[in-house]
Amino acid sequence: MIWLLCVLIGVLTSASVWLMLSRNLVKFLFGLVLISNVANLVIIVGGGFTPLAPPLIGEAGATLANALPQALVLTAIVIGFGLVAFVLVLAVGTYRVFDTVDMDAIRFAEPVDAPRVVDPEQVEPGVRS
Amino acid sequence: MSWLLVACLMTPLLSAAASFIAPRGGSQRATVATCGTALLVALAAMLLWQVSQQGVISAQMGGWSAPFGISLVADPLAALLLLVSAAVTLAITLFAADDVDAARSDAGFHGFVQVILTGVVGALLTGDVFNLYVWFEVMLIGSFALMTLGADRVQLDGAVKYIALNLVATVLLLTAIGLLHAMAGTLNFADLHRVMIDRPQDGMSRVVATFFLVAFGIKAALFPVFAWLPAAYHTVPITVAALFAALMTKIGVYSLFRVGSLVFSVEMVEMRALLTAVAVATLVVGLAGAIAEHRLRRLLAWHVMVSVGILLLGVALGTELALAAAFLYFVHGMLAKAALFMVIGMAERHGAGEHIREVGGLQRLSPWLAAAFLFSALSLIGLPPTPGFWAKLAFVKAGLDAGSVLLVVAVLLAGLLSFLPLMRLWNEMFWKAAPEPALASQTLAALASAPGATPPGRPMQAVTLPAGMVMGLAGLTLVSVLIGLAPASLYALAADASASVIDPSTYVQAVLGEAGDSAAMPMDGPSDAAPDAMSDAPRAATPDAIREATSDASDTPETSQ
Numbered sequence: 113m114i115w116l117l118c119v120l121i122g123v124l125t126s127a128s129v130w131l132m133l134s135r136n137l138v139k140f141l142f143g144l145v146l147i148s149n150v151a152n153l154v155i156i157v158g159g160g161f162t163p164l165a166p167p168l169i170g171e172a173g174a175t176l177a178n179a180l181p182q183a184l185v186l187t188a189i190v191i192g193f194g195l196v197a198f199v200l201v202l203a204v205g206t207y208r209v210f211d212t213v214d215m216d217a218i219r220f221a222e223p224v225d226a227p228r229v230v231d232p233e234q235v236e237p238g239v240r241s
Numbered sequence: 242m243s244w245l246l247v248a249c250l251m252t253p254l255l256s257a258a259a260s261f262i263a264p265r266g267g268s269q270r271a272t273v274a275t276c277g278t279a280l281l282v283a284l285a286a287m288l289l290w291q292v293s294q295q296g297v298i299s300a301q302m303g304g305w306s307a308p309f310g311i312s313l314v315a316d317p318l319a320a321l322l323l324l325v326s327a328a329v330t331l332a333i334t335l336f337a338a339d340d341v342d343a344a345r346s347d348a349g350f351h352g353f354v355q356v357i358l359t360g361v362v363g364a365l366l367t368g369d370v371f372n373l374y375v376w377f378e379v380m381l382i383g384s385f386a387l388m389t390l391g392a393d394r395v396q397l398d399g400a401v402k403y404i405a406l407n408l409v410a411t412v413l414l415l416t417a418i419g420l421l422h423a424m425a426g427t428l429n430f431a432d433l434h435r436v437m438i439d440r441p442q443d444g445m446s447r448v449v450a451t452f453f454l455v456a457f458g459i460k461a462a463l464f465p466v467f468a469w470l471p472a473a474y475h476t477v478p479i480t481v482a483a484l485f486a487a488l489m490t491k492i493g494v495y496s497l498f499r500v501g502s503l504v505f506s507v508e509m510v511e512m513r514a515l516l517t518a519v520a521v522a523t524l525v526v527g528l529a530g531a532i533a534e535h536r537l538r539r540l541l542a543w544h545v546m547v548s549v550g551i552l553l554l555g556v557a558l559g560t561e562l563a564l565a566a567a568f569l570y571f572v573h574g575m576l577a578k579a580a581l582f583m584v585i586g587m588a589e590r591h592g593a594g595e596h597i598r599e600v601g602g603l604q605r606l607s608p609w610l611a612a613a614f615l616f617s618a619l620s621l622i623g624l625p626p627t628p629g630f631w632a633k634l635a636f637v638k639a640g641l642d643a644g645s646v647l648l649v650v651a652v653l654l655a656g657l658l659s660f661l662p663l664m665r666l667w668n669e670m671f672w673k674a675a676p677e678p679a680l681a682s683q684t685l686a687a688l689a690s691a692p693g694a695t696p697p698g699r700p701m702q703a704v705t706l707p708a709g710m711v712m713g714l715a716g717l718t719l720v721s722v723l724i725g726l727a728p729a730s731l732y733a734l735a736a737d738a739s740a741s742v743i744d745p746s747t748y749v750q751a752v753l754g755e756a757g758d759s760a761a762m763p764m765d766g767p768s769d770a771a772p773d774a775m776s777d778a779p780r781a782a783t784p785d786a787i788r789e790a791t792s793d794a795s796d797t798p799e800t801s802q
Contacts, residue, residue, distance in 0.1 A: 131410075137401065144408055151415040158423025181422065184371055188415055191378045197410075198385060199404060206401055209394055217287045221399040 117157050124150045137203055137213040144199070148192045153186045159184075243300035245288045246313040252281045252364055257355035258308040262440065265347040271338035271709075274351035278331040279624040280359065285324040293737060297751035299368060307753045308432040312368030315746050319365045319567065320325040322495060325572045326365070328720065329487045329579050330358050330637060335494040336583055337480040339706075345391045345478065351735030353390070356383035359623035361488055364496060368752055370504070371418055371428045373496060374411075377460070381407055382408065384489065387481045388473065397474030406469040410459035417452035421504070424449060431752035433504045434745055442507055450508040453500050456542045461493030461549050464522035471530060474542035476540060479586030482538060487546045487579040494552045501556070502742050509559070515755030518558035524550030524655050533660035537585050537670070540662055541578070544621070547655055554634060554651060560643050564739035566635035571731060573620060573628035573724070580717040582618040584610060588670060588711060597665075606703040611671045613718045618663040620721060623656040627722055675701035 124146055139146030159181025166176060203213070210218050256277020263269040292298055301307060301316045315323070323758055334354060341350050360380025367373050377717055384407075388400035424445055425436045440446065455466065462470040470490070474482055501509040509516075527546025535542040552574070557568025585593075593600035604611040620627035633652055637668050640648035724731050741747060 133516075137405075140405060144405070144412070146409075149274070151412050151419065153421030155422065158419045159427050160423075179426075184419070184422070186372075187375065188548065188727065191375070195378070196410060198382070199408065202389065202404060204296050205653070206397060209397055218398050219396045220397075220400070220474050221402070235478075 113163065114157060114161050117153060117161065121150055121153050121157065124153070135214050135216050137206060137215055140215070141196075141203055147198055148188075148196075150193075153189055155181050155185050155188070219233055243298055243313075245284060245291060245415070246298065246300045246315055246366055249281065249284050249288060250313070250359070250366060251664040252277055252284060252353045253358040255474045256280075256353045257359060260355055260590055261349055265345070265353075268338060269389060270346055270349075270351045271334070271341075274355055275331070275334045275338060276371065276670070278327060278334050278353060280361070281327045281358070282324070282331050283318070286777075287326045288315055289317075289320040290733070291315075292317055293734070297364055297741065297748050299751045300511050308427050308429045311338050312429060312431070312752050313366045313373050314430070314748065315366055315369035316738070316751075317318075317741045319771070321568065321734050321738050322491075322571065323362060323365050325489055326361050327358070329575050329717065330361075332583075332713040332717045333480060333484050333487070333579060334713075335709045335716070336483070336586070337709075340480050340586060340711035342391070343520035348390050350387070350390060353383045353386045356380075357384075357387070357465065357484065357572045361492055364492055368430050369428050370421065370430060370433065370500065370631045373500075374414055374418055377414065377496070377522040378411065378490070380489070384485065387484075388477055388504070396476045399473035400668075403473035406459060406466075408465075410456050413452055413459070414456035417456055419447055420445075420452065420557055429752065430499070430503045431745075432506035432748055434506070436761065437504050438506065442511075446505070447508055450501075450505040450512065453505070454497065454512070456499070457493050457497035458519070459493075460547055461490050461497060461553075462523075463519050463553065465551065467523065467526065467546060470545065471539060471542055473544065475536065475538035479528060479538070479582055479589065482542070482588070483579045483582035486541070486582055487575045490545055490549050490756060491552070491575060494549060494556070495571075497553075498556050498742075503748070506745075513559065514555055516553060520550045520557055521647070521651055522550075523547075524554065528655065528658045529660075534662070535587070537593070537597060537600065537666065538582075538594050538595070540728070541581055541598075542668060544659065544662065545578060547659060548578065548621075550638070551655055554637070556650055558639060558648055560639055560641055560647055561739050562635065562735075563639035563648070563744050564742060565732070565736045566632055566639050568735040568738050569635055569728075570632040570736070572731065573632050573721070576717055576721045577617040577620045577629065578725075580613060580714060580721065582708070582718070583714045587706055587714065590652070590704055590706055590710075592704075593670070598703070600670050602671075602701050604671040606675075606701060609716075613714055614671065615720055616721060617665065618667060619671075620725070622659045622663060626725045626727065626733075627643060628724040630654075630725070631732065635732070648752045651766065669761055690750060 125145055128143040128146035128150060131139050131146065133141070134140055161180045162175060162177040165174075206218070210220075212218065256274055259277070260270050260273045263273050284789060288298070294758060297316045298313055299307075302311045302313065304310070312389035334351065337351065357380050360376045360378075360383060363376030364373055367376060381604070385404055395417065409421070418428070421433070423438070425433055427433055427436060434691060437446070459466045459469075474485060477485070506785065517571035523546050527543050530539050530543030534543055548570070551569050551570055555563045555570065555574055587607070588600060588603055591603060591606055591610075593603070616627060624630040631655055636652045637649050638672065640646070
């Protein structure tokens, strides 16, 4: 069971990194949602995955589940949910204001001062050699 | 006196709530926030006094004794930074009361500042690494709200980048905490220190330490994960910029240091070369950005990275004197950065534009503003008699004592090169003649940049600034001047803090000390609840028992397969 979850963590991480490398803000956010769930899975797996064991301190020697990772993940899910809700609204607002979700096209905070690449068509023929 | 810890945490939380429900339209919301912050300053001063008298103070929430429940801990470092953060925020709330427009104020601006302050206090006082994550989230959600409140296009653009990159840091931090818990079986800082110091070092601990380094590195805007800072800090209202520049990145460095010194003390030594390289790179990038920049706010935003780099240099060297110097620099950096952003905000009231060409003649229009700017700028450069000079002096002495030429050269060069951007600001803003309105608007049109805080082409003119703004800036500058003239008492506090983090045994003792020890009691007076509750549990008498129990449990699936 543990190894299955480990493979799942690997697959989800690669998928979310691929999504987050996108210039598209919406794809980036989907990647972020996915990778925050990966973090939750890491906590669960790292804390010890114990099916069918109660999270209580009972008889000596009995198998018991570590309840702490569950509590941590519960907290993380709640916080993550709030952040995701906020960020999705932000994405909608961004689309409404800028009419695009391409992050490279949104340069209002850091405007490009001068054209970096000289267009060869605009250089005079004599100069071009 | 451990009720003080809870009081410090509850004060900004309650004043945030009170500020949200206070009536709109008037100045009530700002007044509530200012009163709350003033109360926090008083409580923080009491806490610092207590800590300097009796050493580390801790409180166990809900009476659950140390490694099981959540601890709040105030060591000399946390108490010192708490007082400075609260004092700087008080100046900023005074400034904000008159600076923030009615729409933002009605949307809850002052409440969100208090939310950020709650996160800062929590992050400083917590004794539990998961709890640290939660307080970071509190800080984050407050800062998201402030970033996007009343957003225009520029601000929204900056906010998207800030929020996206900070959320990546959050995910990394959460993963790091999950792995740390898997490795050590505990989340309490003091307990982690005990466990990790005995644990043989292996690849796992280095991986987890690196996760923490990257996560806090993004929060602190270290090289090479700093890109969000110059994209975002200049877009927000000037009050928010002052607050972020003073608190947010500094808390990132503090957390990096707290986790590094208590949990990864071995790995920290191993990573010293890496940390030094990162610090120097951060310095260089920040300086290069500031020197190349022609917009007032962005220039200061780049310079925030210089402070972070110098702080990290001290942390990387790690000797007692270097840490004392770093803590001194911490205090001075918070005061000076907030003050400089306030000066820019006031210059904009006088008609200054976004670009360096749309400003000038301020020395004649407002000599006191010029004096305040000059003092804080010289402090960042490090000339006597400013607090920055004493911090740099301590850095140089620490570097010479430890034989680290790199630290001495880096700190001195950073001061020298800071001269260029900051004195250019001084020349352009204060000494240069005021620009012609026509020229100013022409420049703005030529740049085709988004509109700044003031309409283009407005002439520079003397205006009477609101009292709150003046009080905020004057207060900060006055504190800076006092520290500059009499640095000995602050240095004593910084040295005290440094001694306490070099040897964390008192910290561990105060948190994990035997039940019945007055330092470990949740409240003043007799409290039998905690020991009794624990002795009812059949096993779990010690943290090790729990750890064994849980590690047995986590081994079970592997063996059963």
